[in-house]
Amino acid sequence: MDNFLIQVTGKKRVVLYSPQDAPYLYLSGSKSQVLDVDNPDFEKYPLFLKAKRYECYLEAGDVLFIPALWFHNVISEEFGVGVNVFWKHLPSQCYDKSDTYGNKDPTAASRAMQILDRALKTLEELPEEYRDFYARRMVLRIQEKAYSTDCQ
Template sequence: MSNPLITPAPRPEPAATSTTLPDDWRQWVAENRLRGCTPESMLQVLLANDLDRSASEAALVAIERDPSYLAALKFLQLYGKLASVMLNHQRLVQSAPHYERVEKRAHVSRDEFTERYVRGSRPLVLTELARDWPALGRWSPADLKQRFGHAEVEIQSGRQADAQYEQNKLALRRTVRLGDFVDQVVAGGPTNDHYLTANNEVLRRPEFAPLLDDIGSLPDYCDRAQLAARSSFWFGPGGTVTPLHHDTIMLMHTQVVGRKRWRFISPLETPRLYNFNGVFSQVDLDRPDLARYPLFGEATVLDIVLEPGETVFLPLGWWHHVTSLELSLSFSFSNLAVPNEFEYLNPSITNW
């Protein structure tokens, strides 16, 4: 299946002469040819954008013998081999019975957790991990306001006006009093416009240490000494969405108040997820555009609802999309007693 054409954003380029196209359109020709688009379909787009017919036709002929394009074809073959290896392994993995069901278990031993879920790269929900945590009986919006309402926190605000809100999260940072934010969340109802996320770093601040005191026992495959340095606090209304992305470490995420819907896709399916920039997919999992992103139609999505008191384990590199179904307080931690530092060579293509 060929990919749909990508039209570049308009730029103030000189008009095409009778023999040449502007540089950005010549690059567009190369990119779309590498993506398998036909010269005929590309010519239609060029003409629809008022580019000279003879220059357009000449560019489509010239690209087939352009040295840079021919070199790129070789690298495209190498990418294709790697993608096929990943997708063949994924086909084998998902042939297992009940692949699409994320297991919910009360307990697992350290050995089983390490072998079956960490090295075996399988998501897992633990229903009893947080059973003795004081947080489960204490945390609430009112409790946050009473204990920490005077403190300032960093939130994301104005998310709904930015389609790339997570990728542009640094630009959406706002500092507010936590008590005011609690009032805003409680009174405002469901929305994706504001959210206190892991980036707030509040658990590194002494005034929020009591939140860590509310975390009870941890399994023996977690390093308690690293909890303060490797944990995060989340608070927001129902309706908040963390779009499809992958993390660069493994982590556990405990739902304390409210429910969240988690959807997972194996890292072996990365070639189907249009990962052009950073750790993010271009695909909107709630409204996938299969005309623009056709390969996503072949991806297998695992779907669970995380209930209060449950903890999800996120294996390395698994893609996930998270939606708060109601007002939510959550706690995540990555202090696993296994190697948990990894390097990713992420793309930075922002104009596709």
């Protein structure tokens, strides 16, 4: 969900990454496997070098808008209080009703990922040359269809 991070007291440093950098963030579910964004292990996560980092500092009274899908890492520079205000901008049926804080993928995206995982597991039944061929066809099909504006 879209989010306002409101810094009431204290200081925070916020590092953000655009959704377009998702291929470089080593995502596992809704989180990055790169836990230390200041000192990443580039041997383990070499593509992380390609991710464009946006960084800002919040002090008491500052408000930061964090759009939906933007990955962010928040580091407290000193003790403080921050408040997050989330809101839904997609139709309500797009959201998991138990997801109060907007940490889960929209329900259609979650279902699609589960279907993709099952399809990839099914491809494991094929010899390597066939698995490679059909996986490439799947990637092309996903790229052709990936920019739909409807959620279902």
